[in-house]
Amino acid sequence: MYHFNLSELIQAGSLKELLSAFNRFTGLVVKGVGYKGQVVLQPEGQQEAPYCQLICSTPAGEARCRRAYARAGQEARKFGGPYLFRCHAGLLGWALPVAIDPEVGLTVVCGEAHLSPPDKEFPSMVLAVAQDLHLDPDRLLAASRQLKLISPQKAQSSVEMLYLMANYLARGQRTAMAAIVKGEWPSRRAVLMEREQELLLRVRSRDHAGAKEILQSLLNDLQDQESVDIHRFRSQVINLIVLLSRAAADLPGEDLSRVFTLNAQLIWQASQAPAEVLRQLPWQALETFCPPKGEEEVGPILGRALHFIYENYHQPHLTVEDIARAAYVSPSYLSHLFRRSMGESIIAYVTRLRVEMAKKLLREGSLGIREIGRRVGYPNPSYFTRVFKKIVQLSPREYQEQYYAAKKTE
Numbered sequence: 505m506y507h508f509n510l511s512e513l514i515q516a517g518s519l520k521e522l523l524s525a526f527n528r529f530t531g532l533v534v535k536g537v538g539y540k541g542q543v544v545l546q547p548e549g550q551q552e553a554p555y556c557q558l559i560c561s562t563p564a565g566e567a568r569c570r571r572a573y574a575r576a577g578q579e580a581r582k583f584g585g586p587y588l589f590r591c592h593a594g595l596l597g598w599a600l601p602v603a604i605d606p607e608v609g610l611t612v613v614c615g616e617a618h619l620s621p622p623d624k625e626f627p628s629m630v631l632a633v634a635q636d637l638h639l640d641p642d643r644l645l646a647a648s649r650q651l652k653l654i655s656p657q658k659a660q661s662s663v664e665m666l667y668l669m670a671n672y673l674a675r676g677q678r679t680a681m682a683a684i685v686k687g688e689w690p691s692r693r694a695v696l697m698e699r700e701q702e703l704l705l706r707v708r709s710r711d712h713a714g715a716k717e718i719l720q721s722l723l724n725d726l727q728d729q730e731s732v733d734i735h736r737f738r739s740q741v742i743n744l745i746v747l748l749s750r751a752a753a754d755l756p757g758e759d760l761s762r763v764f765t766l767n768a769q770l771i772w773q774a775s776q777a778p779a780e781v782l783r784q785l786p787w788q789a790l791e792t793f794c795p796p797k798g799e800e801e802v803g804p805i806l807g808r809a810l811h812f813i814y815e816n817y818h819q820p821h822l823t824v825e826d827i828a829r830a831a832y833v834s835p836s837y838l839s840h841l842f843r844r845s846m847g848e849s850i851i852a853y854v855t856r857l858r859v860e861m862a863k864k865l866l867r868e869g870s871l872g873i874r875e876i877g878r879r880v881g882y883p884n885p886s887y888f889t890r891v892f893k894k895i896v897q898l899s900p901r902e903y904q905e906q907y908y909a910a911k912k913t914e
Contacts, residue, residue: 541574577611707751752793
């Protein structure tokens with residue numbers, strides 16, 4: 505029997521790779537913390553903000569950080585999703601519950617940043633923190649000016665994508681734990697890891713044909729899982745997308761913002777797609793991150809288009825022409841490229857994105873249906889209801905009522 509330690513498994517798994525990729529793409533500090541706020545998982549070589557380093561250089565400051573993490577994790581688990589909090593030192597952070605095991609209670613915490621524009625009262629808060637922790641106020645104030653600024657839109661989309669990816673990968677980790685208990689994991693996983701490393705090498709070498717061959721081999725291995733456990737198959741597909749995007753991020757001259765945006769869109773598709781679409785997504789990721797020679801420009805065009813859509817889907821009069829202009833191509837070429845790469849038209853994609861964002865707001869329950877429609881690009885409530893019902897098969901109100909009825913029975 506192969507013996508294992510749960511914390512070692514977490515350290516060794518894809519979750520750590522995900523956190524590393526997230527840190528590299530966004531510049532946000534990210535950690536996995538336990539019930540008591542202790543850090544149990546973080547990317548290798550991750551640099552804490554100088555401001556936070558100073559805070560944690562005192563025992564009192566470090567203890568307060570742990571308490572803030574523990575409290576945020578508790579609220580995130582209670583809420584069942586990303587939880588926004590402000591730490592004792594005045595910084596915004598996000599706590600994301602990760603479904604590895606009820607006994608582990610792992611929470612991913614990211615932040616150490618300011619939303620842009622910064623709070624005008626923050627310097628006063630910094631001086632108060634310095635006095636409370638007996639730190640040099642000028643030094644702490646100087647360090648606070650080095651904090652990363654991030655737009656609310658980028659912060660929200662980054663955190664939602666991380667939450668989605670972390671939980672799907674965590675489900676895969678739980679399957680790995682079960683396999684270990686049965687004595688199956690070391691040899692089989694070693695073979696898969698070897699193939700994954702070979703796939704990384706091929707993508708980094710821009711060897712499309714070689715990467716295609718190895719991806720086919722990996723997918724053949726996953727076909728049996730699809731019929732037995734669609735959730736496990738979905739998590740493995742997402743893992744492959746993360747793997748391909750990580751390899752692309754290491755390419756010389758690659759635009760990390762483009763890779764991050766495309767990766768987020770593919771992950772979002774994978775989380776929603778039925779099995780027949782899910783099977784195609786790893787191939788779509790390969791074409792996106794490692795295109796055949798002569799098609800290298802496809803990825804950047806899609807990246808610009810998707811980024812513009814995500815930033816502007818709430819605009820009621822968003823057109824294909826607007827999106828094409830942002831991607832620096834003609835509307836007809838972008839429409840052809842989009843349908844070929846994404847499997848649907850630009851308008852269908854924008855509509856589906858708006859409906860998904862509306863569903864999220866309906867689940868939160870803090871806004872009326874008219875306001876939700878307006879926020880996702882449908883100022884006419886009747887038209888919003890028609891579009892929503894066509895895709896979801898329920899009106900917005902029916903969807904919200906069903907969601908809360910299901911929550912009560914949990």
